[in-house]
Amino acid sequence: MAVPVPAESALSLLQLMLRMRRLEEEVIHFQRDHQGLIRGHVHVYIGQEAAGAAGCSVLRKEDRLFTTHRNHAHVLAKGGDAGRILAEIIGRADGLCKGRAGTFHVADPALGILHTSAIVGGCLPLAAGAAYAAKLQGSGQATVAFFGDGAMEEGVFYETLNIAQLWQLPMIFYMENNAVLPGERSGRGSPSSEHSAEALSDIPQAFGVLTQHVDGTDAEAVLELMQDLVARSRRGEGPFFVESRTSRWPGNYGSVPSLVGGDTDISWAWDWQSAPEVVRRWEELSDPIMLYARKLLDRGALTIDRLVELDGSVREEMGHAAEFALNSPLPDAAGALEYAYA
């Protein structure tokens, strides 16, 4: 870090990451503890929090964010209300989209998350369109598209990248490569198994797009990078491409996400050896929250007591949010017919 992150900002970044983690844990609790509450697939963001938290913390309310099927924590990081996010995930009337969208499509247009697609690559051209609008309108709004490595298998990625570069659109392609081995996060990076490119980041470079790598488990590295790119895109520069590398959370190996090591225990920050075997290596090397908490403890920016207190308040918030969602009524059945047209 060129300029050290002030202690206050560091703490709020850590707190945001913890909120994202605890939110997703509530989703898994819903699935585990309430028969039939979650009827289909859910995708959780556990293990990628540093990227979303740091990336969103430099955005303003009016900036545009596009996300994917793995959207819950992105919406929270952009400022979304936890209770209304959880209500949406279980299809309740108080959900951010009135229960119509569900887990795949959580969005919060008031916060610049206009539409969330679960089609792989589905939002990439929309993000370029938002950047095009910002450019036409001279609004200085930033546009960030979070997407997975899988989207680089889709043709629409290439078409969008090309046009974004041709038209010099002020947007950030933030690609989350989320199954990288710990040792490779800061190297050249491993491509997804379904891609012929030796490194995915070679691709935007071939299009002449300014491309950066970042260890997506390193909150301050993401913060420093995104501060720079967002500031530049506000001045109309771009497009930019970021490859953000994280390592897969062990709970994401099965067909549904599962808390294989139980809820995250905050003591793993200073004592990862006490984590259950299934998650121990991951907690040691790859959990962005534990890595950051450990760093702040080492740096003296945080005490164990303060960390435990912080986590306690986050758990309380998410407990209330879960309760809010569970108490929210189901939407009226006949309301289904609303909103087909504006």
Add this chain to the structure above:
Amino acid sequence: MTFGQALAEAVEEALAEDERVTLIGAGFGSAPLDEAREKYAARIKYPPIAELAYCGIGIGAAMCGVRPIIELSTGTFSYEAIPQIINEAAIAYSNSGGQTSVPIVFHMFHGIRGAGGVQHSGSPHPWYWNTPGLQVAVPGTPADAKGLLRWAALKSKNPTVYMNHTRLLNTRGGVPEGPFEIHFGQAEVSRSGNDVTIVACGIQVPRALEAAETLARDHGIEAEVINLRTLQPLDRVTMLGSVRKTGRAVVTDESHDNCGVAAGLAAIIADEAFTSLKAPVKRVSTMPVPVPYAEPMEDFVTARPDRIVAAVQEIVPGR
């Protein structure tokens, strides 16, 4: 056996019986195919998330003597491949004056699966039925699943869109022993009755049968249920024969109504059996709104058996 098992048998037998058969994608939902995946690994490809390209690659291979089965999983993902399916596969035979044929199967799961949300609940078959050059199969029973897929994969000379409903996978039904095919364009009378004809395909077949049981039990109405099995080619003879007998028709399908399957079938009935009709043809489709996620709304828009019952009651005098 279950629908999924029947589907798996068809895939496995097709691979075994004709070495031109290849798979691009091999998910097939929960269909039990582990052994086949191993045994025929040399003829199975697992593509990247690139529907447009892998469908096109299948089409090109089919033009050159391969018989691909493309497994797209969720049917709406086929929208990503529309340019190849509609603009290339469908037209190649006609456009070449009958020289280039495209014997390929696009397999997909469609429909309101339960919490699929707006992008995983769609029913694309009207898109494909609206496209001359494509065959469209929408099996309603395990026997259909097997017999139709065998015919498409092993015998057909044309591109086939093969549409399974996600909620049919675990349904059960009798399946004839050994290899058998169901030629496209042969509907089945799933239940006989004299008061009204219910025309259905896919998941609407069990729903129509359920509705027919309710009608018989609670209202003394005997409905005849026609399982179309394929939309293109369409067995007009069986469908119209039944309508001429009963004089009344309810058409039901899990797609939206505008230019939808129920609308298309109703038009054919009105056109060709007009003088036999004693009442207007009624349609029961998914309601005209993107399918919402929350269960009550999702249920509300579905072409449920009780909506079929209500439609029948509208046109059959009360008993």
